Amino acid sequence: MREKKQILIADDEANLRRVLGAQLQRDGYDVLMAEDGEQALATLAENHVDVVISDLRMPKLDGMQLLKRITASQPELPVIIITAHGTVDTAVEALKLGAFDYVTKPFDRTEFKNVVDKASRTAELRQREGEMAERGLIGQSPAMLSIYSVIEKVADTPSTVLITGESGTGKELIARALHEKSSRHDKPFIRVNCAAIPRDLIESELFGYEKGAFTGAVTSKPGRFELADGGTLFLDEIGEIPVNMQVKLLRAIQEQEFERVGGIKTIEVDVRLIAATNRDLAQEIKEQRFREDLYYRLNVVQMRLPPLRERQGDIPLLVEHFVKRFRERLKKSRVVGVGDAAMEVLLAHPWPGNIRELENVIERAMLFCDGERIDVGDLPPDLRVTPPSSPGSHAAVASARRAEIDEDDDEDLGEEPTASGEIGLKELVREAAAKVERELIVRALQQTGGNVTHTARLLKISRKSLQTKMKELGLREARED
Ligand SMILES: Nc1ncnc2c1ncn2[C@@H]1O[C@H](COP(=O)(O)OP(=O)(O)OP(=O)(O)O)[C@@H](O)[C@H]1O
Ligand SMILES: [Mg+2]
Incomplete structure (x- = not known):
C-alpha cells in the first residue's frame, strides 16, 4: 500500500x-x-x-x-x-x-x-x-467496513485470528480473504473441518502418521499442519475439537512443531493459523468443553461477523450479487433483479441462516421466476410470513409511530420553494418516509400473518387507511380476516 x-x-x-x-x-x-x-x-x-x-x-x-x-x-x-x-x-x-x-x-x-x-x-x-468485492465479499455496512479494515491490518501478520459468527455469516470467506491478502497467498490454504472428522482420527488428520502407527497405516502420511507449511491452516468449527486433542493442538500452535502419530521425529512448520466457530467459546470454557489456554492462544485477534439481520442495509447489494451469479449459472439471463415488493419481504426477513440462506433463497427464486424481476410469489412461502416472535417487531411499531410524527413535522415545514427546481429536502424526506413506511407495514403484516385488522391495530392506524396505504404501496393482502 x-x-x-x-x-x-x-x-x-x-x-x-x-x-x-x-x-x-x-x-x-x-x-x-x-x-x-x-x-x-x-x-x-x-x-x-x-x-x-x-x-x-x-x-x-x-x-x-x-x-x-x-x-x-x-x-x-x-x-x-x-x-x-x-x-x-x-x-x-x-x-x-x-x-x-x-x-x-x-x-x-x-x-x-x-x-x-x-x-x-x-x-x-x-x-x-x-477489492473485497473482487474477492466475492459483498457489503458496505459499517460492520462490514470495519471487518475489511481489520482484514487489511492483520492479513499479513503471523497472528492467529479467531473468526466467530453465526452459521452462514461468511467465516470461511473471510478466512480465505485473510490468506489471499497475506504474503502467503501463493502457498497452500488448508481447511480442516473439525466437526466432520471422527474423534479418533483428528490427531492423524492434523499431524499425520508413520507407517505402522495403527492398523491400516500401511504407509506414512503427512497431516494438515505439514501440508499447510508456509501457508495458512484454517481450523473450521474449532469448538468441536475434543478436549484431549486441544492440548496437542495448543503445543503445535505455540511451538510450531509436533510429531506424527507413531513417529519420534519432531517436525517443524511455519503455519499461520485461522480458527472459526459458531459456538460461544466463553460458554464452552465454563462448561469445560474448551480449554481456556487454547482459547487465549487462538483469540489473539478476534473477528466477529455480524448476523445478516444486523446489517440489513447490505441485503440489496447481496441480492444483486447473487442474482448476477445465478443468472449465469442457471442460464436465466432474462432475470435482471428483484421487484420492490419482493425486496421488502427480503428486507423484513430475520435470516437465521444468514447469507447462506439468502443465497439459497435467491437461487430458488431465480428458478421460479418467469419474468424479468423476482416477485413475491417466487419466494419460498415460509419467507412471506414471519412467525409472530420475530425480533425487531416492537421496534418496528415504535419507529412506525415516530415515522408518523415525522410526517406531521414535514407538513409543518410548509412549501419552501427550492432553488431552480432542484430536488428539495422536502421531497427527499417524503421519499425516505415512504420507504420506511413501507418497510414497517410489510414487517407488521408478516408479524400478524397478513391479517389486516391486526396489522392496523399494531400500527395504530385505521383498517381503512392501512388498506389505502397497502394499495398505494402495491402490497397485496395475503389473507382476508
Ligand atoms: N460478505 C459476503 N458477500 C458475499 N457472499 C458471502 C458473504 N459472506 C458469505 N457469503 C456466502 O455465503 C455462504 C456462506 O458463507 P461461509 O461458508 O463463509 O459461512 P460460514 O460462516 O463459514 O458458515 P458455517 O458456520 O455454516 O460454516 C457462502 O456461499 C459465501 O460465499
Ligand atoms: Mg463455515
Whole structure:
C-alpha cells in the first residue's frame, strides 16, 4: 500500500495550484497538478490518484465535464469541486453529478483540510470495498467496513485470528480473504473441518502418521499442519475439537512443531493459523468443553461477523450479487433483479441462516421466476410470513409511530420553494418516509400473518387507511380476516 495519498489538483490558475499544492503537501499528501481538464484526464490515466480537486471553469474540458468523465470511469474516486463564492447552484449541480463535496473560494484552511481528509478516507474505504468485492465479499455496512479494515491490518501478520459468527455469516470467506491478502497467498490454504472428522482420527488428520502407527497405516502420511507449511491452516468449527486433542493442538500452535502419530521425529512448520466457530467459546470454557489456554492462544485477534439481520442495509447489494451469479449459472439471463415488493419481504426477513440462506433463497427464486424481476410469489412461502416472535417487531411499531410524527413535522415545514427546481429536502424526506413506511407495514403484516385488522391495530392506524396505504404501496393482502 502507498504511504501517502496522492491528490490531483486541476485548476488553470497557476497561483492557486501552487498555494493549494503547498498546503496539501504540508498536510502530508503527495500532489499532482493539471492546468485543464484534458491534462487532468491524462494524469489520471497514468497515475494512481486518491482524490481529485477541480476548478469548474477551465479551458478545453471544464470541471463539470471532467467530473462526468471521472464518475463514468472511476466512480469510486472522490472529486472535490472548487466554486467561486455565490455559485451555489453549480455546486449543487456538481453534487448531483456525483461530486464528493465542494469548497468555496476564498478557502478557509481548516475547512479545506477537513474536506480533503474526509475525501481521502472515503477513497480508502471505497478502494478497499472494491477489492473485497473482487474477492466475492459483498457489503458496505459499517460492520462490514470495519471487518475489511481489520482484514487489511492483520492479513499479513503471523497472528492467529479467531473468526466467530453465526452459521452462514461468511467465516470461511473471510478466512480465505485473510490468506489471499497475506504474503502467503501463493502457498497452500488448508481447511480442516473439525466437526466432520471422527474423534479418533483428528490427531492423524492434523499431524499425520508413520507407517505402522495403527492398523491400516500401511504407509506414512503427512497431516494438515505439514501440508499447510508456509501457508495458512484454517481450523473450521474449532469448538468441536475434543478436549484431549486441544492440548496437542495448543503445543503445535505455540511451538510450531509436533510429531506424527507413531513417529519420534519432531517436525517443524511455519503455519499461520485461522480458527472459526459458531459456538460461544466463553460458554464452552465454563462448561469445560474448551480449554481456556487454547482459547487465549487462538483469540489473539478476534473477528466477529455480524448476523445478516444486523446489517440489513447490505441485503440489496447481496441480492444483486447473487442474482448476477445465478443468472449465469442457471442460464436465466432474462432475470435482471428483484421487484420492490419482493425486496421488502427480503428486507423484513430475520435470516437465521444468514447469507447462506439468502443465497439459497435467491437461487430458488431465480428458478421460479418467469419474468424479468423476482416477485413475491417466487419466494419460498415460509419467507412471506414471519412467525409472530420475530425480533425487531416492537421496534418496528415504535419507529412506525415516530415515522408518523415525522410526517406531521414535514407538513409543518410548509412549501419552501427550492432553488431552480432542484430536488428539495422536502421531497427527499417524503421519499425516505415512504420507504420506511413501507418497510414497517410489510414487517407488521408478516408479524400478524397478513391479517389486516391486526396489522392496523399494531400500527395504530385505521383498517381503512392501512388498506389505502397497502394499495398505494402495491402490497397485496395475503389473507382476508
Ligand atoms: N460478505 C459476503 N458477500 C458475499 N457472499 C458471502 C458473504 N459472506 C458469505 N457469503 C456466502 O455465503 C455462504 C456462506 O458463507 P461461509 O461458508 O463463509 O459461512 P460460514 O460462516 O463459514 O458458515 P458455517 O458456520 O455454516 O460454516 C457462502 O456461499 C459465501 O460465499
Ligand atoms: Mg463455515
